[in-house]
Amino acid sequence: MDEESNVPVTKPISEYEDIFAWEGGNDPLSISKFPIASIADKRGLPKTLVCHDMKGGYLDDRFVQGSDNSDAYRFYHWEYLDIFVYFSHHLVTIPPPCWTNAGHRHGVKVLGTFITEWKYGFECCNVFLETVELYERFATKLVNIAEYYRFDGWLVNVENVIEPSKVIDLKGFLTCLTRKMHEAIPSSLVIWYDSVVDTGHLDWQNELNEKNSLFFDACDGIYLNYNWTENKLSKSKERSVAADRPFDVYAGIDVFGRGTPGDGGFNTREALDMVRQHELSTAIFAQGWVYETHGKENFTINENRFWGDLYDLCPYNKRTTLPLVTSFCQGYGQKYYLQGLVKDENPWSNLHMQQIQPHYPFIIPSSDNNIGVYIDMDTVYQGGTSLRVEGDPSLTFRPFTFSLFYTEIPLTSGIKVVLVTKEMEDQDGGIHLLLDLKQTRTRKQIVLTPQIHHNSPTSEDNNILKQPDLISEQNGWKSRIYIVPHSVIEDWTLIGISIRCLSPTPESTINRFYIGQLKILPSDHIVPNVELTDLRVTRVDTSEESETLVYNIEWSCSQYNLVDYYNIYSSSETDNYQLCGHASTEIYVLVVKGLHENTQTLTIQPVMLTGEVMALQSCSTCTM
Incomplete structure (x- = not known):
């Protein structure tokens, strides 16, 4: 708990x-x-x-x-x-x-970090490296910590002198930690920072060589110093x-410069x-330089500039499984929205609620089409952005395509695609979703179109057009649902998802529209029926002088792995639901x-990983 605010950290x-x-x-809340x-x-x-x-560390993220x-640092690349x-x-x-x-x-x-530094670090190393039994016990504790909090390993950074007689024990500890981590979490990593060498001296090498290779040999990789x-x-x-x-040698780049070629x-x-x-x-190292040195006012612009200059040198991740669901929320907002309605007027930040983020080089205005794609906090479907x-608006809006995701998803049956958008009344029908597929050496594209459109591609373009099977509207947002049958996509692999923007008529011009949610689900997807049980409230004692009351609210959920997060509401006979x-x-x-x-009623509302939200009237409640 934070001592001042009584909230968990x-x-x-x-x-x-x-x-x-x-x-x-x-510490269950930190898992x-x-x-x-x-x-x-x-x-x-x-x-x-x-x-x-x-x-x-441990700023707002704690x-x-x-x-x-809402101005807390965030990462989304x-x-x-x-x-x-x-x-x-x-x-x-x-x-x-x-x-x-x-x-x-x-x-x-x-990964977490295990670091020893200076005088205290020297003392610490002398203690846990005193015997094989002690360093094995110490390594076991680090493994247990990673298992409990469910992270994936350690950066080990020994930045103090090691007694020469203990260098072999330091290597033994690193070997033991790596082995035990792999046994406990098979995909885990232990990475050594280029610091101490085989003599026990603190002597950064800035390369992999005969002086530090014994540590490289003992773990999953080495993080080279920056010079x-x-x-x-x-x-x-x-x-x-x-x-x-x-590829187990990680050459360090300090974004603050400090000896790195190019000065970061x-x-x-x-x-x-x-x-x-x-x-x-x-x-x-220290990619937060953008935020720390250029401030929060233009953070998104500067952050996109920083990563927009690097992305082609960083092989990107491709998702391989369905469902793929996102509301494009970056984990912050000036307000909190649920299905297009404001549920909380207050600014917030919570990276747990960040949704899957798209391929980001497109968020740069295009001079060719005089159009750009941006993150918006004022018109939101779910979350904060x-x-x-x-x-x-003075120019005719020509066709413009931007990539959302690169994927490698084998399709073995039909899929259901949901696209939630908000457009101006005279712009309805200006958004097409493009699905790129491959099969061995053959490629094709499925165009999910809101309607047959004057700018829609034809079959001559080797595209398969699909109009929505269902259109619904909720709180000003339009949901279009497409069922793509297995006969069209079975044994194909989904390799890319893009958006194409068109003007609704040849005469119209465009100003703006919004994309609030995208869902690609198996066609047999059924909205999960999640039941919460054993809902209980416990008062936590605070000082007698305090007028602040603290309650622990706990519940059980047999299908917790289907839930993204829970909204907690309070209400009374005189007050409606307050988030x-x-x-x-x-x-x-x-x-x-x-x-x-007044007696308060607490309501716990699950928000599913597949984007659905349980109706409040159906949610579990208890009194406080």
Whole structure:
């Protein structure tokens, strides 16, 4: 709990005694929810790691139920990452669950950090490396911590001198930690930071060589320090190939510069291009430089500029399974929306609620068509943001296509596609969804069109046109449902999803429209019927002087793996449903400021991973 606000927070571990004594089980709110999404095999490609170091860590992201700061730092370019490391200078850095959840949604592994530094680090290493039994026990505790919080491994950063006699034990510890992590979590990783060498000295090498290769041999990879040269990259490549591990060397790039070739910042591409020319993986350090140095006012513009300059050097992730569902929410907003209605007028931030993010280079205005695609916080279907397509209303809107997702999804049966949009009255029918498919060497495209349109492609273009099977409208948003039968797509692979924007008539011009939700589901998808049981409320004691009441609300859900998150509402005889907050797991801490005389009814509303929302009248309730 945060001592000032009484709300739950994720905390690091700073003392080695606390690691030896760690038993787990007392921090359920900090456990991540989602397993890693399945993505296409990227073997044979260099990897991209981001090491998130921002102002000591544990800022707004430490609040496991989200914060009221819509300007909090967020990350949404997951498509280009393989690994995300949550970093701080505490002994053990436990990633807040919002980061693990957001990374896992996108198929990205999330690591914590084990770091020892300076005098205390020297003392710590002397203690846990004293005997084989002690370092094996210490390694087991780190494995247990990762298992409990459900993240994917460790960056190990020993930044202090090691007694020469203990170097072999340090390697033994690293070997033991890696082996035990693989046994507990088969897809896990342990990565060593280029720091201590075989003599025990703290001597950053900026390359893989004979001085640090013993640690590289003991784990899943090495994160090189940032002051490398072309020659050092070449030698690192040669040595990693000799070990048959060409992509387990991560050349560090400090976005703040500090010795990195090109000096980082918006010139980070220079260093990354050098790394890729040597066919090595990369570790991009402190990507939050954009937010820290250029502020929050134009963060989206600057963030897209930063990653827009790197994306072609970072092999992207391709989803391999259905369902694919997103409302394009980035995990923040000025208000919270549910099916087009405002449910909470207050700003918020919660990366757990971030939805699958699309391929982002398109969010740059196009000079050819005088049109751009943007994130919008004012017209939203679900969550805090939607996609806005906007052009110059004085110009005729010519056909414009932008890519949403690259995928590699084998289709073995029919699919149901739902596209939720909001358009101006004279622009109805201006959005087509394009599904690109391949079968061996053959490719085809299915165009899901709102209606047969003057600009619609014809069969001569090798496209298959499909009009909606059902159209419905809710709160100003139009849902179009398409059933694509198995006879059209069976044994094909879905490789891409795009949007094509058209003007509704030859004479019309376009201003803007919005994309609120996209769902691609198996055609036999049935809306899940989730039942909550054992709903209970427990008062948590606070100081006698405090006028703040704290309650633990807990429940059980046999189909919790179908639920994205829960909305928590309170109501009374005199008040309608008031949204209190959101829970990522089956527990919520409710903080009530001031004493309430009326009996309050609490309602728990599941929001499904497939986008459906249970009607409040059907949700489980209890009294407080």
